[in-house]
Amino acid sequence: MVKNCNFIEKLRGLGLRPTKQRVKMCEVLFNREKTFHFTINDLVKMISEEMNEKISLATVYNTVHAFEKKGYLKEITINSDKSYFDTNTSVHHHFYDEDTHELIDCDENDIDPVNIKKNITGKKINSVEVLVKVASDNQNQKKLN
Amino acid sequence: MVKNCNFIEKLRGLGLRPTKQRVKMCEVLFNREKTFHFTINDLVKMISEEMNEKISLATVYNTVHAFEKKGYLKEITINSDKSYFDTNTSVHHHFYDEDTHELIDCDENDIDPVNIKKNITGKKINSVEVLVKVASDNQNQKKLN
DNA sequence: AATCTACATTATAACAATTCTAAACTGTTG
DNA sequence: CAACAGTTTAGAATTGTTATAATGTAGATT
Known part of the structure; x- marks a missing residue:
């Protein structure tokens, strides 16, 4: 299991300030055995349920897009319903x-x-x-x- | 050039009533040398510019989906911004x-x-x-x- | 040809996903 | 610690799309 401190380093390495919200999101997204797919709505739910935390919807959008831009997340093209993301970037x-x-x-x-x-x-x-x-x-x- | 009458037959063959709007849309979409890709918005513009006609946005959506359902148009998945369609159904x-x-x-x-x-x-x-x-x-x- | 009816069209409202805004907040640098 | 650029935030705005409900119409039946 990756510790918070590593996410802080990881974020710095990507040129992103390791804010509370970003580190929390890293924990939810990357502190896992397996990669997975999610929508923004899924992620907001996970944050509130798993972390008992409240991060603004706008921040979740901002951060997911920041991660994607840095290649830390990948967007998957399925249908035009909504955006799907993948923690498996290969x-x-x-x-x-x-x-x-x-x-x-x-x-x-x-x-x-x-x-x-x-x-x-x-x-x-x-x-x-x-x-x-x-x-x-x-x-x-x-x-x- | 395919004449209107053929579109009327074509529509009937698909089990779609050949309404004025549907025939117009057929002309815009299929009266061409080459197949092409479009969004609903593109199509609305084409109808008003090329045909100097006004078809309700709801009708354009309805008709495109009706055509798609019958295999007369094909939806393509590019990104999640909006829906793209293709007149090449192969x-x-x-x-x-x-x-x-x-x-x-x-x-x-x-x-x-x-x-x-x-x-x-x-x-x-x-x-x-x-x-x-x-x-x-x-x-x-x-x-x- | 008049009537009937199921299907179509329409303007508009509603909706859901996403982006924008602008004020408040915070990590980092000096 | 002061300053500032980057970040978060709630809520508003925007965008693409679907639902609604009244009106219109194609095509069959009389």
Whole structure:
């Protein structure tokens, strides 16, 4: 487990002042075994529930964007509903469950490497990301409600 | 050039009443040499500028979604700001130029078919989309934004 | 052709996600 | 510790989109 002091160092290293709010957010986001996906709303809930802390919504937005800009978080493109973020900043693919709106990391072995045979001239490829949208296979699904 | 009458037939074939508004929108969207990408706002502008016509914003949303549902338009996932649509409904992928924020269709030959080896149990795959983010090849310059 | 009705259109209200504002606060530097 | 630039904050504003409810219309039925 990473201690607060390390987050302070980490933040300084990124050129971000280690404010109370930012350190708290680091704890919520990065003091974990596994990486995960979240929306701003998820994160606000986590902060208030897990940390019993109140950070202004505007600050959560500011900080998430600051982290993203520094490459400490990654935005994932799913649908135009809302923004999703990932604490796993490596290049990897996703399944998106359209029923549950759940986002699941693809295992490295789930998808063969994507082979791009031709590129835009004068451009270099920054990332190649695959989004596999899935939904319930049940055709005769009963509508409850 | 496709005549109105054909759009009327086309709409009927899709199970959509060929209203004045829908036929107008077909003309703006499909009476072209090449397919293209657009936002709702783009489309509203095109309707008023190219057709000198006024269609209610709600109708534009309704109709675009109706077309999408029938497979006459395709939604593309770029970012979460707003929805983008594509008059090219075939399965294809996109290059996204991070410098110019331009979206470019991948040619069929540009990317090999993506092979998904493992799926989520009980789910069927609805779509597989690849987004290739490219940027200037010049230097190792950081994004300035 | 008049009538009927389910589907469409419309302006506007409502909504949700995000950004802006401007005042108060705080980490850092000297 | 003083000064200041960077940060936080609540609330307002903005943006993209969906819901509402009254009015209009395409196409079938008479």
